[in-house]
Amino acid sequence: MLVCVGRLTGQRAAGRDVLAISDTSELNFAGHAGRKQGFGKVGNGRDIGLFVHPVIALDAPQGDAPQGDATEGDAPEGDAPEGGVLGLVDAEMIHRPTGPVAHRRSRNAEEKESRRWLRGMESAGPTLAAASRITMVEDREGDIYDQFARRPEAVHLLVHAARDRSVGPGLKLFATAAGWAELSRPASAARCLPARLRLRVVDVREVDAPPAGQQAVPWCLLTTHAVETPADARRMVAWYRRR
16 A cells, blocks of 8 residues: 555656655554554553654745755646645554563664654655655654665755764764764764764754743754755755644
8 A cells, every 4th residue: 555655656746846754643542452452552651552654745845945956947747736745655653562672772773663764764765766856854853863874865854953963072063053064973873884974954043032832943953955055044944844
């Protein structure tokens, strides 16, 4: 079913600038515990259920490409409006096992539950191969060094940074976002990955006071796209907001 749906989505994506948005949802079956057997635990550690991690393709409005990174030509014709949903790219169902599990730092990337983010990225490339460009848009759970290091050439990343990563001796990402050049490999990452990665940072702060009861936006977005002008930076923010 997923292969069939993904193929149709890939056809709609042909020639388009595509945002592939992924996230994880919890399916909680606590109210059916008496009739459901064999399920693992969900986020609260008590109730039974599953997790689903879909990748949804959206059309990125034409003309939104960063400078020097756009595909020339008119917007492709298709059955989805500009900026509209193109369809499902892929989805992973996650069954969290019961019983003791080794600490995450002692497991490699292939054994971790966070592997779903890498799988979504890897499936987007071939499924949306006919697209003019693919950008994965992810929240802070997607801030995984392995994902940036293993990124296919055809896929860009736009991720909300979750970790105040080391970017050099005595330097941290959030404090030096305006001047840093390279992202250092974490000590827990596989030694086969590159020691450093070159990314762009878009540091987003809400200047005006937010409405009562709401917090101001502090986003630190990491991307593989070229960001050379304020317009490029605003475009990355607009694309991330489509989550």
